[in-house]
Amino acid sequence: MSDVLYLKIVSDIKQKILKGEYLPGNMLESETALMRTYETTKITIRKSLALLTSEGFIYSIPGKGNFVCKPETNLYTLSFNKFDKLNVQIDEVQLLSVRVLNVTDIPGIYVKLQITEEEMVIEIRRLLCSMEKVIAFEKIYAKYIPQNPNVENMLKFANYIQPLEDENAFVMEKRMTIEAIHPEKEIADQLKLPQDGIVYKIEESVKNIDSKEIMSYSIFQVQTKYLKLTAVQSFENSPKSSI
Amino acid sequence: MSDVLYLKIVSDIKQKILKGEYLPGNMLESETALMRTYETTKITIRKSLALLTSEGFIYSIPGKGNFVCKPETNLYTLSFNKFDKLNVQIDEVQLLSVRVLNVTDIPGIYVKLQITEEEMVIEIRRLLCSMEKVIAFEKIYAKYIPQNPNVENMLKFANYIQPLEDENAFVMEKRMTIEAIHPEKEIADQLKLPQDGIVYKIEESVKNIDSKEIMSYSIFQVQTKYLKLTAVQSFENSPKSSI
DNA sequence: TAGTGGTCTAGACCACTTC
DNA sequence: AAGTGGTCTAGACCACTAA
Numbered sequence: 001m002s003d004v005l006y007l008k009i010v011s012d013i014k015q016k017i018l019k020g021e022y023l024p025g026n027m028l029e030s031e032t033a034l035m036r037t038y039e040t041t042k043i044t045i046r047k048s049l050a051l052l053t054s055e056g057f058i059y060s061i062p063g064k065g066n067f068v069c070k071p072e073t074n075l076y077t078l079s080f081n082k083f084d085k086l087n088v089q090i091d092e093v094q095l096l097s098v099r100v101l102n103v104t105d106i107p108g109i110y111v112k113l114q115i116t117e118e119e120m121v122i123e124i125r126r127l128l129c130s131m132e133k134v135i136a137f138e139k140i141y142a143k144y145i146p147q148n149p150n151v152e153n154m155l156k157f158a159n160y161i162q163p164l165e166d167e168n169a170f171v172m173e174k175r176m177t178i179e180a181i182h183p184e185k186e187i188a189d190q191l192k193l194p195q196d197g198i199v200y201k202i203e204e205s206v207k208n209i210d211s212k213e214i215m216s217y218s219i220f221q222v223q224t225k226y227l228k229l230t231a232v233q234s235f236e237n238s239p240k241s242s243i
Numbered sequence: 244m245s246d247v248l249y250l251k252i253v254s255d256i257k258q259k260i261l262k263g264e265y266l267p268g269n270m271l272e273s274e275t276a277l278m279r280t281y282e283t284t285k286i287t288i289r290k291s292l293a294l295l296t297s298e299g300f301i302y303s304i305p306g307k308g309n310f311v312c313k314p315e316t317n318l319y320t321l322s323f324n325k326f327d328k329l330n331v332q333i334d335e336v337q338l339l340s341v342r343v344l345n346v347t348d349i350p351g352i353y354v355k356l357q358i359t360e361e362e363m364v365i366e367i368r369r370l371l372c373s374m375e376k377v378i379a380f381e382k383i384y385a386k387y388i389p390q391n392p393n394v395e396n397m398l399k400f401a402n403y404i405q406p407l408e409d410e411n412a413f414v415m416e417k418r419m420t421i422e423a424i425h426p427e428k429e430i431a432d433q434l435k436l437p438q439d440g441i442v443y444k445i446e447e448s449v450k451n452i453d454s455k456e457i458m459s460y461s462i463f464q465v466q467t468k469y470l471k472l473t474a475v476q477s478f479e480n481s482p483k484s485s486i
Numbered sequence: 487t488a489g490t491g492g493t494c495t496a497g498a499c500c501a502c503t504t505c
Numbered sequence: 506a507a508g509t510g511g512t513c514t515a516g517a518c519c520a521c522t523a524a
Contacts, residue, residue, distance in 0.1 A: 004493070018413050020414075024413075041494075042495095042496090042497090043494070044494065046510090046511090049510095050293070060510060060511090061509090063504085063508080064504090064510080065509065066510080073324070074324040074327065075321070076322075076323055078320070079317050079318055081317040170260055170300075170314050171263075172476070175476070176475075177471060178474070179467065179472070180423030180467050181441070181467075198423050198424070198425070200423065210261060229420060229421040229422070230419070231420075231421070233418070247512070249512080284514055286514070286515085287512085289491090290512090292491095305492065306521035306522040307489095307490065307491080308491075309491080
């Protein structure tokens with residue numbers, strides 16, 4: 001238990017929510033009532049309520065009061081990274097090919113990159129390896145614009161282990177879908193898998209938050225045994241959540 | 244752009260971070276400097292900085308200053324629910340069996356439930372169906388304590404669609420692992436799948452945050468075509484993140 | 487010692503909801 | 506009209522950091 005007043009109030013109210021004294025949808029005491037119960041001023045009470053709000057425990061309706069949230073039980077936090085979060089440590093990247101292609105050469109890619117059918121794309125194909133073994137196969141696509149720094153960056157990072165988006169991570173939004181499938185023959189060969197093996201096919205789009213532009217689209221395929229998907233319900237993961 | 248001062252300051256600083264004017268690790272102007280630049284008082288500045296902190300953009304070191312965070316690029320938010328988030332709507336639950344067993348009858352279950360080998364477990368086996376078709380197979384385990392309300396709750400919810408943990412969601416921590424595997428024969432039969440089909444095997448532990456006790460352990464197996472896993476990098480998902 | 491962030495207080499004005 | 510939350514201000518004291 002903290003000896004800071006506003007944190008005491010926070011953990012006190014949090015306890016009441018956790019113990020079920022306040023149920024989702026219930027209204028808390030009014031701010032003036034809380035001022036009296038905790039013998040402090042509006043400012044301190046409001047600081048406590050602000051913290052509870054940012055942690056997702058309560059919300060407020062102006063003119064009415066503060067209410068206990070209905071917790072969102074469907075949200076999980078998943079920690080994933082192509083390079084760090086596999087069961088093996090990627091220690092080598094084998095570049096298979098770097099090509100500049102017409103959009104029409106790759107069916108459907110113009111939709112993924114949200115570009116017109118007249119444009120060019122750059123394609124990178126590479127293998128991620130660990131201890132001389134092929135762990136994953138990856139294709140990366142981006143719009144090709146000659147002399148564009150993004151393209152140069154992609155090439156620079158093509159055979160490095162760090163993903164290029166880490167440099168400007170604040171501006172990026174990544175969205176991925178995970179599927180479990182039987183590998184296509186090319187992939188099965190590369191990963192030295194039987195045809196009825198299983199791979200995770202992870203498609204990821206990286207979007208610039210400002211310009212809304214799709215920066216890159218990648219397909220990452222990895223044998224299931226190298227990737228364990230673990231997700232934690234993210235409710236209590238809010239910042240500074242400490243009881 | 245908001246007409247509320249502290250929100251203006253927030254979005255202003257956020258823009259500077261997004262545009263790269265402030266880089267991760269950089270120190271912001273001091274609070275007194277910010278007071279001068281925005282011609283306001285310490286309180287308003289501090290309110291802005293508090294919001295930026297809770298959104299994960301900055302952190303502060305007492306006596307030194309406020310610094311731009313290195314964004315965590317590995318964290319994704321996954322929305323998942325056995326009942327709502329499949330590609331089909333579960334409209335029926337078929338209870339296959341409810342049994343009370345010795346812990347030793349289910350190899351390894353005492354580890355999952357963190358109980359001793361002398362205790363009893365309750366086991367629920369059920370099918371989740373949609374439009375007369377079997378979508379998923381689920382086994383749920385919990386420690387069996389006669390007359391314990393948890394057990395009664397489990398039984399009450401055993402053939403309902405809502406998961407029982409929703410009632411006390413604040414106190415629960417859910418942790419799940421997702422695997423893609425070839426189904427065991429029992430599962431393949433139930434889901435009417437070929438032996439070389441693929442299912443997602445989702446194991447979930449529900450833990451009471453207060454008591455640290457494992458409330459339940461479940462194994463949920465669903466044909467891959469009914470579950471699309473989509474994850475979004477959770478950086479910009481913080482509450483009230485609005486630029 | 488000067489500068490920094492952390493905590494706390496008193497009081498004003500506004501917009502909103504409810505009766 | 507009474508009560509509610511939202512925003513904003515001035516100023517104090519503390520603990521910490523750095524020179």
